[in-house]
Amino acid sequence: MTVWTPTDDGFADLTSHDTFTAGPPFATFARLRKDDPMHWTDYPAGQGFWSVTRHADILALNGQPDLLSSARGIRIEDQSYEEYLARRTFQETDSPEHMMTRVKVARAFSKPVIAGFEQSIRELCADILDQALERGNFDATREIARQLPMRMLGRIVGLPDEDLPWLVEKGDALIANTDPDFTTHVLDKMTTDEFRMMPFNSPAGAELYVYAKDLMARKAAAGDTSGVLHLILQPGSDGSVMPDHEFRNFFCLLVAAGNDTTRYSIAAGLHALTVQPGLLEQIQSGAVDDTMADEIIRWATPAIYFRRTASRDFDMHGKTVKAGDKVVYWFASGNRDDEAFDRPMQVDLARTPNRHLSFGQGGPHVCLGMWLARLEVRVLFQELARRIRSIEADGEPRFLRSNFVGGIKSLPVRVTLQ
Numbered sequence: 001m002t003v004w005t006p007t008d009d010g011f012a013d014l015t016s017h018d019t020f021t022a023g024p025p026f027a028t029f030a031r032l033r034k035d036d037p038m039h040w041t042d043y044p045a046g047q048g049f050w051s052v053t054r055h056a057d058i059l060a061l062n063g064q065p066d067l068l069s070s071a072r073g074i075r076i077e078d079q080s081y082e083e084y085l086a087r088r089t090f091q092e093t094d095s096p097e098h099m100m101t102r103v104k105v106a107r108a109f110s111k112p113v114i115a116g117f118e119q120s121i122r123e124l125c126a127d128i129l130d131q132a133l134e135r136g137n138f139d140a141t142r143e144i145a146r147q148l149p150m151r152m153l154g155r156i157v158g159l160p161d162e163d164l165p166w167l168v169e170k171g172d173a174l175i176a177n178t179d180p181d182f183t184t185h186v187l188d189k190m191t192t193d194e195f196r197m198m199p200f201n202s203p204a205g206a207e208l209y210v211y212a213k214d215l216m217a218r219k220a221a222a223g224d225t226s227g228v229l230h231l232i233l234q235p236g237s238d239g240s241v242m243p244d245h246e247f248r249n250f251f252c253l254l255v256a257a258g259n260d261t262t263r264y265s266i267a268a269g270l271h272a273l274t275v276q277p278g279l280l281e282q283i284q285s286g287a288v289d290d291t292m293a294d295e296i297i298r299w300a301t302p303a304i305y306f307r308r309t310a311s312r313d314f315d316m317h318g319k320t321v322k323a324g325d326k327v328v329y330w331f332a333s334g335n336r337d338d339e340a341f342d343r344p345m346q347v348d349l350a351r352t353p354n355r356h357l358s359f360g361q362g363g364p365h366v367c368l369g370m371w372l373a374r375l376e377v378r379v380l381f382q383e384l385a386r387r388i389r390s391i392e393a394d395g396e397p398r399f400l401r402s403n404f405v406g407g408i409k410s411l412p413v414r415v416t417l418q
């Protein structure tokens with residue numbers, strides 16, 4: 001049983017955000033994996049790029065940060081050096097700089113620390129589900145998936161509850177900056193360069209800049225030194241302190257990364273329940289508690305790609321990648337590679353092992369929030385399964401307009417309660 005049949009003709013334009021409004025072009029990815037695994041694409045808006053589409057190749061290259069650097073940008077769009085410096089976070093650096101920052105906050109996101117939030121997540125899920133499910137039919141992305149991640153992040157980072165809806169809105173505008181439903185400044189249609197020094201080239205980045213500064217001032221006045229934001233401001237092993245603008249970029253990264261990716265994993269999982277029979281019963285049985293979150297996150301692949309830049313020439317699959325060339329790891333393709341997954345176009349909640357790439361596994365930038373995301377997804381689906389007898393589609397899902405963030409932005413469903 002397949003829950004997704006790609007509709008692209010195998011030759012989709014990967015540079016076009018519009019391509020992805022029908023879901024990822026999996027037929028194109030399958031053709032590239034088979035026929036042209038190191039594929040060159042001309043990019044009308046700038047320098048062309050190489051596409052890496054096979055699971056094994058993504059894993060191998062991501063493990064060589066000295067060859068493929070994050071420090072020249074991680075999106076397909078080109079940036080000037082000046083823009084890069086103004087907008088970068090530690091995600092756009094290489095070690096040793098990258099590691100020095102990452103270790104400051106790694107513990108706060110580690111598996112044992114995050115495990116301590118399980119009860120808190122369960123309570124939030126109960127609250128969200130009880131409100132949503134009693135409606136009977138509703139948009140599941142909006143009423144369920146969108147609610148949990150920011151409320152949880154708020155608790156970890158120490159954000160006031162009353163600010164969370166505003167932060168969700170800004171997080172959406174940042175990361176979904178190519179979808180007119182989420183921003184008035186659509187990245188590939190923008191006629192101004194006013195925001196080019198702001199995170200995600202977005203006016204929301206400018207507003208979050210101001211918010212982060214005020215928040216830290218309020219925390220300092222109250223003598224509040226708890227939370228991840230305080231940790232990141234501590235001096236590194238060489239005594240250096242993160243500059244002001246980089247701190248605010250980090251804040252934007254958290255708001256963006258902690259918000260949409262988990263939401264779209266939940267949305268993809270809910271969608272799967274509506275189209276692949278038997279999944280709900282499997283969750284209800286308790287037999288897939290340890291494996292389902294990873295499979296839902298593989299299935300979703302909310303970070304469709306990340307980009308690197310070659311530091312020196314190298315050859316692969318008969319092609320020569322030159323120093324300075326952009327190289328794109330298409331995680332969405334790697335996660336559907338039948339060389340790595342048995343029946344990749346099916347959701348198998350018991351899949352073990354599950355070597356998906358959704359978190360950028362194998363590389364030094366592997367997602368910092370992965371334990372949090374996994375826990376949120378598991379608990380949400382456990383709590384949902386306890387409450388409903390059935391869930392079915394009540395209209396067509398609508399996908400985000402983005403080749404970077406994969407997600408169902410609107411998912412009409414109908415549920416019956418237990």
Ligand code: HEM
Nearest residue numbers: 091257258261262265303306358359360365367368369373
């Ligand atoms: C299912 C949910 C999520 C997915 C699919 C996801 C995906 C990713 C991926 C693919 C990367 C690696 C990027 C690269 O290789 O350049 C990454 C990095 C990162 N993620 Fe996540 N993410 C998720 C949830 C979260 C959450 C909840 C947070 C924070 C609360 C978070 C914070 C970060 C940060 C800070 C980095 C940068 C790490 C570094 O550069 O060392 N993510 N994420």
